[in-house]
Amino acid sequence: MPAPFTFTTFLFFLLVTALLLNASQSLAKHRNPSSLILGLSHSRTTLPIPKVSTVSTKRPSELLDMMEPLREVRDGYLISLNLGTPPQVIQVYMDTGSDLTWVPCGNLTFDCMDCDQYYRSNKLMDTFSPSNSASSSRDSCASSFCTEIHSSDNSYDPCTMAGCSLTTLLKATCSRPCPSFAYTYGAGGLVIGTLTRDTLRVHGSSPNVTRELQMFSFGCVGSTYREPIGIAGFGRGALSLPSQLGFVQKGFSHCFLAFKFANNPNISSPLVVGDLAISSKDHLQFTPMLKSPMYPNYYYIGVEAITVGNISATAVPLSLREFDSHGNGGMLIDSGTTYTHLPEPFYSQLLSVLQSVITYPRATDVETRTGFDLCYKVPCAGNITSADDLLLPSITFHFLNNVSLVLPKGNHFYAMAAPSNSIVVKCLLFQRMDDGDYGPAGVLGSFQQQNVEVVYDLEKERIGFQSMDCASAAASQGLHKN
Incomplete structure (x- = not known):
C-alpha cells in the first residue's frame, strides 16, 4: 500500500531504507523473496497492438466497457499499456493495492536499486520514451493530479518551490511543471519520477475496437528501489487507472489463472472493466x-x-x-x-x-x-x-x-x-x-x-x-x- 510524499524528503528516506536492507519485510508486495523458489520467471514478451477497425475518442464518462488480457508471471499479473503516439507497449503489474500508474522511463537512464536478482534473469526491459511520443507532455502545477501526488504535505509547497505564485496556485492556473514525486509501497519499495500526460489506448469489449483516453496522467519513473516493473494502480483514488477511465463508480472483475500457466504466451487472465464486469x-x-x-x-x-x-x-x-x-x-x-x-x-x-x-x-x-x-x-x-x-x-x-x-x-x-x-x-x-x-x-x-x-x-x-x-x-x- 502506497503513501506518497514530497521529493524534499527523498534523500532522508534513502538513508533510512539503506539501513533497512536486511530487515524483514511486512508485505510480499510484488516480489516476495519466497516466490522465487517456484521456478517461474517474468515474461517480457510484449502483446501486439491489435489492428484497429474503430477508434473511439469518447470522454471517460461515455466509455462503457474495457476488456484487457492479464499475463501471469511468477509473482503477479501483467497488463499491457499502450501509451503515446505512436503507441509504445509497456507491461506493468495490475495492482488493486495502490492508485498511481507508473512506467519505467528511459532505455539507458532507468535505474533500479536492489533489483540484481531480477536483472540476472531478464535481459529485456519495457521502458517508455516520452521523447518518442508526439503527444507526451509534463503534467503541470495546475493539475489536480499534481495536488494528489503531493498530498502528504501541504499540496502548495512543491509548486511554490517550483516558482508558482500564490495567486496562480489558488486559481489553479500555474503552468509550471509538476515537481518530481516519490511514492512508497508497503514492503519498502520506492519509485521517483515526474507526472506525465499522454494518450492511453485500451481494448473495448467489442472485437477490434480500441478506445483512446487523451491526457492520461501517469508517473514517468527514472529511479526505483526494489520495483523493476511498472504498476497500473486499480485503487479508487483520482490517479488510478479505473478512475481516470471513468469507471470508478462502476466496477471491474478479474479471474486469475493458476500458477501452472505462468509465462504461457498462449493464454491470459480475463480483466473486465465497466458495466459488463458487474452486470x-x-x-x-x-x-x-x-x-x-x-x-x-x-x-x-x-x-x-x-x-x-x-x-x-x-x-x-x-x-x-x-x-x-x-x-x-x-x-x-x-x-x-x-x-x-x-x-x-x-x-x-x-x-x-x-x-x-x-x-x-x-x-x-x-x-x-x-x-x-x-x-x-x-x-x-x-x-x-x-x-x-x-x-x-x-x-x-x-x-x-x-x-x-x-x-x-x-x-x-x-x-x-x-x-x-x-x-x-x-x-x-x-x-x-x-x-x-x-x-x-x-x-x-x-x-x-x-x-x-x-x-x-x-x-x-x-x-x-x-x-x-x-x-x-x-x-x-x-x-x-x-
Whole structure:
C-alpha cells in the first residue's frame, strides 16, 4: 500500500531504507523473496497492438466497457499499456493495492536499486520514451493530479518551490511543471519520477475496437528501489487507472489463472472493466466493502472465521473485520501482494490446526530454505496438480454477510519441485503479517485468488466471489490461442 510524499524528503528516506536492507519485510508486495523458489520467471514478451477497425475518442464518462488480457508471471499479473503516439507497449503489474500508474522511463537512464536478482534473469526491459511520443507532455502545477501526488504535505509547497505564485496556485492556473514525486509501497519499495500526460489506448469489449483516453496522467519513473516493473494502480483514488477511465463508480472483475500457466504466451487472465464486469452478477456471493478512514481508496473486506477441512470454524480477531480508532485493521484485497498474510497470534493458531490434521512427514529442510512455515512430503501419482491435492485439508474463508469462499485446490499448498520417488513437497503459501498494529490486519493475496472470479461492484460497494475455471473463462473470451 502506497503513501506518497514530497521529493524534499527523498534523500532522508534513502538513508533510512539503506539501513533497512536486511530487515524483514511486512508485505510480499510484488516480489516476495519466497516466490522465487517456484521456478517461474517474468515474461517480457510484449502483446501486439491489435489492428484497429474503430477508434473511439469518447470522454471517460461515455466509455462503457474495457476488456484487457492479464499475463501471469511468477509473482503477479501483467497488463499491457499502450501509451503515446505512436503507441509504445509497456507491461506493468495490475495492482488493486495502490492508485498511481507508473512506467519505467528511459532505455539507458532507468535505474533500479536492489533489483540484481531480477536483472540476472531478464535481459529485456519495457521502458517508455516520452521523447518518442508526439503527444507526451509534463503534467503541470495546475493539475489536480499534481495536488494528489503531493498530498502528504501541504499540496502548495512543491509548486511554490517550483516558482508558482500564490495567486496562480489558488486559481489553479500555474503552468509550471509538476515537481518530481516519490511514492512508497508497503514492503519498502520506492519509485521517483515526474507526472506525465499522454494518450492511453485500451481494448473495448467489442472485437477490434480500441478506445483512446487523451491526457492520461501517469508517473514517468527514472529511479526505483526494489520495483523493476511498472504498476497500473486499480485503487479508487483520482490517479488510478479505473478512475481516470471513468469507471470508478462502476466496477471491474478479474479471474486469475493458476500458477501452472505462468509465462504461457498462449493464454491470459480475463480483466473486465465497466458495466459488463458487474452486470448479471447478482448470483455471486457478495460481501460489503469496509471503508477505511486511513486508506479510503483501497478495498477492504471483513473476515469472520476460517475453516480447516471439517473442523469447526476458527474465529478470527476483531481486527480482521473492523477498524480501530486510528483506522488500522480490516482485510485488504491486494493483487499486488503474492500471498495471503494473517496477523499473530491468529496465524500461529491456524498453523497449529493444520498440523493437527495433516499426518504427512514435515519437510523441514524445505521450510528452512524457502521461508515458508509448513511444508509436507505428500504421496503423489505423478500428477502434482490433481489427486494429491485431495490429500490435504481444504481452507475456507468466511466473510461478512454469510459469504464463504472455499479456496480452490492448489491455492493453499503448492508443490515446490517435481515429484521424486512418488513424493512431492508442498508448502502452505500463507505468511504472517509483520506490521504489528499498523495498517491492514491482513491481506488477501493474488495466489489465493487464482481460479476465483472476483467482482468489484464499486457502485454498490461490495465484492463478490465465485470459484471458476479461469482458463475456461479465458478461452470463452477469446484469450486462449491455439
